[in-house]
Each structure stands twice: as C-alpha cells, then as structure tokens.
Amino acid sequence: MTRKAPLIEVEGLAKSFTLHLRGGLVLPVVEGVSFSVGAGECVALGGPSGIGKSSILKAVFGNYRVDQGRIWIRDADKKVDLACAEPRSVIELRRRLIGYVSQFLRVIPRVGALDIVAASARESGATQNEALATAEGSLARLNLPERLWSLPPSTFSGGEQQRVNIARGLAGRHAVLLLDEPTASLDAQNSACVVDLIRERKHAGTAILGIFHDAAVREALVDRIVDVSAFATSRDREAAA
Amino acid sequence: MNTNDAPLLVAQGVTKYYGERLACRDVSFEIHPGEVIAVVGESGSGKSTLLALLSQRLELTAGRVSYRQNGHLRDLCELSEAERRRLQRTDWGFVHQDPREGLRMNVSAGANVGERLMATGWRHYGRIRDTARDWLARVEIDDKRIDDPPRSFSGGMRQRLQIAKNLVTEPRLVFMDEPTGGLDVSVQARLLDLVRALVADLGLAAIIVTHDLAVARLLSHRILVMKDGEVIESGLTDRVLDDPSEAYTQLLVSSVLAA
Amino acid sequence: MSAPSYNFAYLDEQTKRMIRRAILKAIAIPGYQVPFASREMPMPYGWGTGGVQVTASIIGPSDVLKVIDQGSDDTTNAVSIRAFFAKVARVAVTTKTREADIIQTRHRIPETPLEEGQIIVFQVPIPEPLRFLEPRETETRLMHALEDYGPMHVKLYEDIARHGHIATTYAYPVRVAGRYLMDPSPTPKFDNPKMHVSPALQLFGAGREKRIYAIPPYTEVVSLDFEDHPFEVQRFDRPCALCGASGVYLDEVLTDDRGGHMFVCSDTDHCESRRAAADGEGGA
Numbered sequence: 001m002t003r004k005a006p007l008i009e010v011e012g013l014a015k016s017f018t019l020h021l022r023g024g025l026v027l028p029v030v031e032g033v034s035f036s037v038g039a040g041e042c043v044a045l046g047g048p049s050g051i052g053k054s055s056i057l058k059a060v061f062g063n064y065r066v067d068q069g070r071i072w073i074r075d076a077d078k079k080v081d082l083a084c085a086e087p088r089s090v091i092e093l094r095r096r097l098i099g100y101v102s103q104f105l106r107v108i109p110r111v112g113a114l115d116i117v118a119a120s121a122r123e124s125g126a127t128q129n130e131a132l133a134t135a136e137g138s139l140a141r142l143n144l145p146e147r148l149w150s151l152p153p154s155t156f157s158g159g160e161q162q163r164v165n166i167a168r169g170l171a172g173r174h175a176v177l178l179l180d181e182p183t184a185s186l187d188a189q190n191s192a193c194v195v196d197l198i199r200e201r202k203h204a205g206t207a208i209l210g211i212f213h214d215a216a217v218r219e220a221l222v223d224r225i226v227d228v229s230a231f232a233t234s235r236d237r238e239a240a241a
Numbered sequence: 242m243n244t245n246d247a248p249l250l251v252a253q254g255v256t257k258y259y260g261e262r263l264a265c266r267d268v269s270f271e272i273h274p275g276e277v278i279a280v281v282g283e284s285g286s287g288k289s290t291l292l293a294l295l296s297q298r299l300e301l302t303a304g305r306v307s308y309r310q311n312g313h314l315r316d317l318c319e320l321s322e323a324e325r326r327r328l329q330r331t332d333w334g335f336v337h338q339d340p341r342e343g344l345r346m347n348v349s350a351g352a353n354v355g356e357r358l359m360a361t362g363w364r365h366y367g368r369i370r371d372t373a374r375d376w377l378a379r380v381e382i383d384d385k386r387i388d389d390p391p392r393s394f395s396g397g398m399r400q401r402l403q404i405a406k407n408l409v410t411e412p413r414l415v416f417m418d419e420p421t422g423g424l425d426v427s428v429q430a431r432l433l434d435l436v437r438a439l440v441a442d443l444g445l446a447a448i449i450v451t452h453d454l455a456v457a458r459l460l461s462h463r464i465l466v467m468k469d470g471e472v473i474e475s476g477l478t479d480r481v482l483d484d485p486s487e488a489y490t491q492l493l494v495s496s497v498l499a500a
Numbered sequence: 501m502s503a504p505s506y507n508f509a510y511l512d513e514q515t516k517r518m519i520r521r522a523i524l525k526a527i528a529i530p531g532y533q534v535p536f537a538s539r540e541m542p543m544p545y546g547w548g549t550g551g552v553q554v555t556a557s558i559i560g561p562s563d564v565l566k567v568i569d570q571g572s573d574d575t576t577n578a579v580s581i582r583a584f585f586a587k588v589a590r591v592a593v594t595t596k597t598r599e600a601d602i603i604q605t606r607h608r609i610p611e612t613p614l615e616e617g618q619i620i621v622f623q624v625p626i627p628e629p630l631r632f633l634e635p636r637e638t639e640t641r642l643m644h645a646l647e648d649y650g651p652m653h654v655k656l657y658e659d660i661a662r663h664g665h666i667a668t669t670y671a672y673p674v675r676v677a678g679r680y681l682m683d684p685s686p687t688p689k690f691d692n693p694k695m696h697v698s699p700a701l702q703l704f705g706a707g708r709e710k711r712i713y714a715i716p717p718y719t720e721v722v723s724l725d726f727e728d729h730p731f732e733v734q735r736f737d738r739p740c741a742l743c744g745a746s747g748v749y750l751d752e753v754l755t756d757d758r759g760g761h762m763f764v765c766s767d768t769d770h771c772e773s774r775r776a777a778a779d780g781e782g783g784a
Contacts, residue, residue: 020488021495062477064484087463087477088273108437108459109430323646330650345654349661352654359657360650366660366726388661 005074006036007176007207008060013069013083015055016233028233029055033069035226039175042198042208042221047228053211054180056228059083060209061100061178062090073097073176095123100178101169105161107154114139114149117167124172131171138167142193158185166194170201177201179210183217195220246273247309249414249446254304255294257287263470264290267304270465270475274413275444279457279478281493282467288450289418291467295448296335296416297325308414330357334407334415338422340399343406344391350377350402351387357410376405380435397428401435408439415440417449421456433459454497458482466490509556510588515539519557519712523703526714531676532644533627538710548581548606549707551623555604558619558703559585564592566600571608571749571766578606595769607670609691611748611770614700616717622685624706627713629673629683649681652724660729669734675722676715684721690733690749695721740765743774 014031018024029052037043045053058064060071062082071082073093080089094100108116114135121131139149142163153161162185169177182198183191195217202208202221212218218225248271255268265287272278280288293299295306297317307314310332320328329335337343344353354373355363363369374384380401391399400420407415420436421429437460440447451457457464457478464481466474466489474487485491507513515537522536541549559565565585569577573595581604582593594600597612606623614620630640633651643649652673659667672689676682684695685704695702695715702715715721725731739746741762748770750763765771 017484018486020491058483063479065480065486087480088276090477091462106458108434110434322642323648326646326648348654348658351661352657355657356650356654359653360648364653364727366657367728369657369726370661 004039005079006038007074008037008209009070009072009074009079010035010056010060011070011072013056013059013071013231014067015052015059015064016067030228030231031068031233033228033231037176037207037209039205039207040202041223042202042210044218044222044225045209045211045228046225047232051228051232053228057178057180057209057211061098062094063100095172096125097174098176098178099169099172099174101166101180101182103162103181103184105153105165105168107152107161109154110152112150113144113153113156113164113167116153116164117171120168120171121173124174134171135167138171138197139164141197142167143190159187159190162186163190163194166197170197175206177206177208177210179208179212181211181213183212183214191217246275248272248314249274249276249309250295250448251307251314252295252304253307255291255301255306256303257290257294257299258302263287265294265470268465268472269304270472272414272446272448274446276463277440277445277447277449277461279461279464280448280450280467281452281454281457281464283452283493285469286467287470288467290470292416292418292448292450296333297329298335330360331410332412332414334412336400336403336407336415336417336420338419340391340396340403343403344399346392347390349388349390350382350394353391353402353406354409357406361410372409376409377402379408379439380405381431395428396424397432400424400432404436404439408443408445411443413446415445415447417447419451420449421451421453429456436460454482454494466493506588508561508589509559509585510542511539511553511556516557519553522712523554523557523714526703526712527701527716529680530715530719531674531680531682531713533711533713535710536712538707541707542584543580545708546625548577548604548623550705550709550712551604551606551621551707552581552584552705553707554621554703554705554712555585555602556589558621559589559591559602561589561591563601564594564599566594566597566603566769567605568603568608568610568767568769569606571610571751572768574768596773597767597769607686607688608749608766609687609694611745611765611767612773613694614698616699618700620700620702622687622702622704624683624685624704624711625708627683627704627706627709627711629671629681644680647679649675652681653726656724656726656729660726666725666729666731672731673724675724677719678722681724682713682715682721688734688749689723689731692721692723692731693733697721736763738763740771740774743771743778745770745774 011034013033016026016028018026033056045056047053055064059066066083069083072079073082075097082090117135117138118131121134144160144163153164166182183194198221250272253269256266257264268291280291282288294301306317308317351370351373354376355369358369358372374387377384377387382398382401391402421432433456449460461478464478465472468489474481474490481490482494485494519536522534526534539553541552543549567578567582569575585591586593597610602619604621628640630643633655634640656666670688671683671686672692674682674684674692684692697718699717701717704713723731736750740750742764745765749766751766752761753764754761
C-alpha cells in the first residue's frame with residue numbers, strides 16, 4: 001500500500017435500479033461499498049457473475065448514477081466526488097484522468113482504427129503527430145495487422161475490435177484506468193500482449209481498477225481483490241450463499 | 242473544454258404558450274463553449290419549439306435567454322432587430338432539417354457559402370471564392386460543384402452545403418434541427434461523422450434537436466429529454482442513455498431497435 | 501360644348517402638395533423609397549406615369565421642359581409626354597439640354613453635363629433593387645432599414661461566377677450617400693458615373709409601384725462592385741458615325757435589310773449640337 005493519497009476512493013457507495021417499465025420494480029445491487037486504489041496499484045473487483053462488479057466500475061467512470069456514497073477521484077492536489085459532479089467536470093476528468101476499457105467497442109461510423117486510437121491520445125493533449133505515433137505503436141504491439149489500421153472496426157472480429165478498444169483506452173495515458181474484462185475474446189498470445197501493456201502502466205504509476213475473469217491475467221497483474229459479494233444487498237447475499 | 246469557462250448561453254424558465262396550448266415550459270440550462278447538448282424527445286415533445294425559442298426565431302411567453310458577448314451576458318430580448326440579425330448571421334449558425342430552408346436554392350454553392358461573408362462586408366471576389374472553396378472541401382463537396390446551384394445536389398450534399406454556409410463565419414454556437422432527418426442511413430453516417438469532426442476541430446458549442454438517440458450518443462456531451470413540453474431528465478449523455486432514471490427515458494431507450 | 505379645362509399641369513393642387521411632400525422627404529433621405537398616393541393618369545402604367553406625376557408637381561409656368569426617351573427627343577414616348585405638358589401646362593419645351601429647367605427621361609441621362617438649378621426626373625418601372633432576390637415587400641423594407649444588403653453582392657458574385665464579369669449592364673445598383681441601396685432606373689450603367697456628385701437634383705418616380713426617391717445635388721453615388729472586379733462603364737470601339745463623338749453612349753441603328761448598321765449617339769440633342777458646331781466651323 002502506498003503512503004501517498006489514493007487516486008480512487010469509494011465510500012459507502014450504494015446502487016439500485018428502478019425498472020419503471022416493470023411497474024417500478026426496484027433491483028438493489030450493492031450497498032456500503034468502500035475501497036481505495038493507489039498509484040501503481042491494480043485492484044480487481046471479484047465475485048460471481050451479476051453481483052454488481054460492472055455496475056461499480058461504471059459508477060467510478062461516471063457512466064452509472066449512484067443512490068448513495070462518494071467516489072473520490074484525486075486530481076493533483078484536490079479530490080472530486082464523481083458521484084455528484086457536474087457533467088462538464090465528469091467529461092473533463094475523463095479527458096485528463098480516467099481511462100476506460102469496456103468489453104465492447106462502440107463503433108463510430110467511418111473512422112479507421114488508427115484514427116480512433118489517435119483521437120483518444122489527442123483528447124488528452126497529444127499533438128497530431130505524437131498521437132499517430134502512439135497509436136501506431138499500440139496497434140503494432142497488439143498485433144493488429146497494418147492493413148486494418150485505416151479501416152473502420154465495424155467489420156473486425158471480436159478479438160480485433162477488443163484490441164482497438166484497449167489501444168484506445170490506453171492511448172490517453174490517464175492516471176486512472178478502469179478495465180472491464182480487457183482480455184475477453186482474446187487468444188492467449190494477444191492476452192499476454194495486453195497484460196504487458198497494462199503492467200507497463202502499473203509501473204508508470206497508474207491506478208488500475210478492473211474486472212478480470214482470466215486467472216492468468218489476475219496472477220500477472222492484480223495486487224488486491226475487492227470481493228463485491230461482501231457489499232451485495234441482503235437479497236443477493238442470500239442467493240449467493 | 243475548460244470547466245472554468247463562463248457559460249455561453251443561459252436559458253432560464255423558457256416557456257412558450259400558443260394561447261392555452263403549452264408548447265414548452267420552464268426550461269433552464271446552460272451551455273458552455275465547446276459543449277454539445279442534444280435535445281431528444283418524440284414528436285410533439287416541444288424540442289423544436291425550444292430550439293426556435295433559444296435561437297430567437299420565436300418569441301418567449303416567459304423566461305429569459307441570455308448570450309455572452311464581449312465578456313458579459315446579455316438578455317437577448319433586449320437586442321435590436323439589427324443586432325439579432327447580425328448575431329444570427331455571424332456568431333450563430335442554424336442548420337435546418339430541410340436544407341432548402343437554409344439555402345438559396347437557385348444561387349450557386351459558392352455564392353451560398355460566400356453570402357455570410359458578403360453580408361459582413363467582404364468585398365474581394367477572389368478571397369470570397371477561395372474561402373468558399375476551402376469550406377466546400379471541408380464538408381466533402383467536390384470543388385467542381387462550386388458554381389452549381391443546390392437544386393442539382395442530393396439531399397446529403399445539400400445538408401453538407403448548409404453546414405458549410407453556417408460555419409464559414411466561424412460561429413461559436415450552432416443550432417441544429419434534426420440534421421440527419423430524411424437522409425438515407427449511409428448518408429446519415431457520413432454527415433454525423435462530419436459534424437462530429439467539425440464540432441471538435443472548431444470547438445463549437447451546439448444544441449442539436451433529434452429524435453434519434455444514436456445521434457445524441459455520438460455527438461453530444463449532455464442530453465435533455467423532453468416530453469409534453471417539459472424537460473423530464475437531463476445529464477451526461479452516456480449516463481442518461483445507459484442508466485436512465487425517469488420512466489419515459491427508460492421507455493425511449495428500450496424502444497430503440499438494434500440493427 | 502366647351503373643351504374640358506385642366507388644372508395647371510393636370511393634377512389638382514392637393515395632389516401636388518402631397519407629391520411635393522413626398523419629394524421633400526425623398527430629398528431628405530437620399531435613395532430611400534418614399535411611398536406616395538399615385539394618381540390615375542391619362543396614360544397607362546408602364547408609360548411613365550410616375551415621372552409625369554413628379555414633373556407635374558414641380559413644374560411652373562415659366563419652366564422650360566425637355567423630354568427624352570432612350571436619349572432621343574423624337575421617340576413616341578417623348579413626343580407624347582411633351583405634347584401632354586404643352587396642353588395641360590402650356591410650358592415652353594426644348595430639345596436642348598442646356599436650355600431645360602426640367603428634363604424628364606426614360607432610360608438615359610443626357611451626355612451634356614447638367615448644371616445647378618436643373619432637375620432631372622427619371623421614369624422608374626421597379627423601384628426596389630432587391631426585388632428579384634427577395635419578393636416580399638415586408639422583407640425588403642426591413643433589409644433597407646437594417647442596411648442588410650448582403651444578398652445584392654451575392655447577385656454580383658453569381659454574375660462573375662457565371663460570366664466572368666458582372667453581367668448587369670443597366671439598372672446597375674448603387675449606394676447613395678453611403679446608406680441606401682438604390683435602383684437608378686433602367687439607364688445603362690454607362691450613365692451611373694453621371695449621377696455621382698451631380699450639380700442637378702435627381703428625382704425618381706414609379707407610378708405603378710407608387711414610390712418616389714431622390715438624390716440631392718452633390719451627393720455621393722457609388723456603383724456596387726468587388727475590390728478585384730471594380731465597376732467599369734461600357735466602352736465603344738468606334739465614335740458616333742454622325743458627329744464623331746467618342747466616350748458617349750451609342751445606339752446601333754440598322755440602315756438596310758442587308759445587315760448594314762451604324763452606331764450613332766443615343767443622345768440626339770448632343771449629336772445635333774456637335775454637328776451644328778462642326779458645320780459652324782466650316783465642316784466636320
């Protein structure tokens with residue numbers, strides 16, 4: 001555990017869904033979630049499928065709302081509570097501080113893989129040339145064939161799309177990285193490449209919070225596991241027991 | 242986007258009644274430089290009325306719209322007609338759903354793009370034409386068509402021309418009313434990509450009315466969901482679309498057909 | 501039965517007063533189209549009723565009137581109008597520009613420079629220079645009020661794009677006193693420079709459209725153009741076949757059925773005066 005202040009600090013987070021289309025059915029997910037992630041640490045969210053790992057990760061990205069609790073993100077010498085931050089703050093934090101790799105690549109029409117990755121680098125301040133160089137480097141390391149670089153990923157295989165996704169997520173060199181199953185749909189060789197890239201990030205001081213189903217990946221990267229079952233709401237806890 | 246920037250446009254309690262009939266009630270929000278806001282809703286939700294009210298094309302029944310010029314916010318109802326026209330022609334853009342409403346159909350593409358320049362005092366034919374050429378290139382219209390009237394253009398080309406015509410004076414705020422409405426899907430994709438790139442490159446603020454949630458997701462940072470003349474939910478676009486809190490928003494989101 | 505008698509210059513005094521007020525207003529706002537209650541005249545619309553009403557309102561018993569049509573004193577229109585005023589006002593008439601107090605004209609300005617104290621009255625079909633671009637009267641009024649003249653340059657741009665040069669050769673739009681956009685009536689653009697800082701008073705009457713406008717003496721009148729396509733007058737590559745004048749506007753006249761033609765001064769008075777002067781000196 002580092003002595004410096006953690007980059008992510010979750011305090012008493014509670015999340016539920018209200019399904020108005022099902023007569024207002026309330027689905028509680030988690031409550032009382034508290035943990036932190038420091039620079040250079042890789043923390044995994046563990047627990048059975050459906051327990052709420054993805055929901056917590058999305059809440060930390062600002063993609064999901066929370067019912068209660070705080071999500072502190074450290075920004076230089078101050079910290080921002082993402083749970084109640086203004087949309088513009090969230091966007092600014094995402095641009096500068098928080099990178100996110102989800103399981104799926106949301107495809108923008110007409111933009112080639114290389115440009116998608118370069119755009120991500122540009123957004124966090126790189127020049128056009130730097131961004132292109134970064135993008136080319138990443139895609140090469142991830143073994144994405146060069147002939148695909150100028151093509152929009154909508155026709156790529158799942159594994160190829162995922163590699164573009166990872167390259168994009170890592171291109172911003174954010175201080176905080178959120179990873180949701182980064183090696184899903186990748187074969188062992190490409191998995192290993194991704195692990196290398198993430199490890200480099202770790203060593204560069206990035207705070208990493210992720211969901212990793214692959215045991216080998218966990219072995220290679222994860223320092224600590226936060227067991228989300230401990231925060232599951234009572235109903236789910238009974239079901240899991 | 243600098244979070245310390247002062248807001249560019251401020252809407253407070255914007256309301257419009259047609260006699261007894263409510264079109265739009267009590268809409269309040271701010272937009273900052275470089276921000277894109279999508280206003281979504283179904284037909285009759287009041288979103289197009291809201292856009293007309295904000296852009297000064299319709300008079301408010303109640304409320305206020307203020308715009309920042311030269312460092313301070315001005316209540317737009319205080320503008321003279323001359324000031325309003327100048328604003329709409331230089332610092333603002335308005336892209337109509339039907340490009341015919343935003344273009345002179347029987348005047349060449351180059352003249353269409355150059356019109357705002359000429360209206361603001363440009364008097365050098367060569368420079369006007371060169372600037373028009375640049376903009377046609379940016380919206381991917383072949384240079385050879387510069388002297389053709391938009392009557393001879395396809396729908397997608399007309400829309401791209403309308404965008405060029407609006408952006409030539411480098412406005413800070415652009416209003417768009419269903420910019421991809423009525424276009425073929427492949428044409429829509431091209432247009433959306435163009436809009437996305439231009440907005441990012443030019444640091445434009447934009448308010449985009451659309452019924453298409455995919456357009457909102459692709460282009461906007463924030464979203465306002467309207468129903469029966471009121472904003473029922475608003476916030477970060479991906480949050481509202483991925484974790485909608487209101488019943489109507491959940492209905493809208495779940496109704497979208499996946500391809 | 502006695503012949504009908506007309507009030508001096510046909511119009512009743514109240515009408516003249518109304519038109520004079522409109523004229524004064526027009527002079528006070530150079531180039532601005534002042535609406536007026538155009539009367540029924542004993543000639544149809546399109547035959548100069550606006551010009552006739554303006555002339556009728558300002559002419560006095562001792563004034564000398566010249567009337568020209570396309571520069572000539574002896575075309576049908578000019579002859580008719582001259583006869584009209586001879587009958588209802590019994591004023592002296594002349595063909596010599598220098599001797600006239602009031603010159604009513606259709607489609608040309610005389611070559612002989614006008615002097616202080618002279619008034620030239622133009623017959624105008626469509627007074628609104630923006631009409632062909634913007635058909636709505638409500639909108640054109642607003643455009644004039646707001647000095648919103650961008651679309652006019654769009655038209656000129658379009659000309660250059662299509663023809664390589666500004667193709668308008670008559671009724672060429674001008675800016676008056678740096679403010680109002682004005683249609684100089686269908687005079688050739690060749691005549692536009694004559695309107696600029698003229699010592700004479702220039703009045704414009706449109707009977708069908710019911711508008712009067714004016715350019716006071718010594719007012720700036722600038723033809724619209726682009727910096728890199730400046731306004732230019734028409735040039736003729738030969739002098740008048742009759743009097744040898746160059747730098748004047750020429751008409752093409754067919755002389756026979758076999759395509760024979762010659763170019764002569766459009767301003768008949770100017771041509772005659774030159775020929776008379778040349779004869780006086782013992783031959784051209």
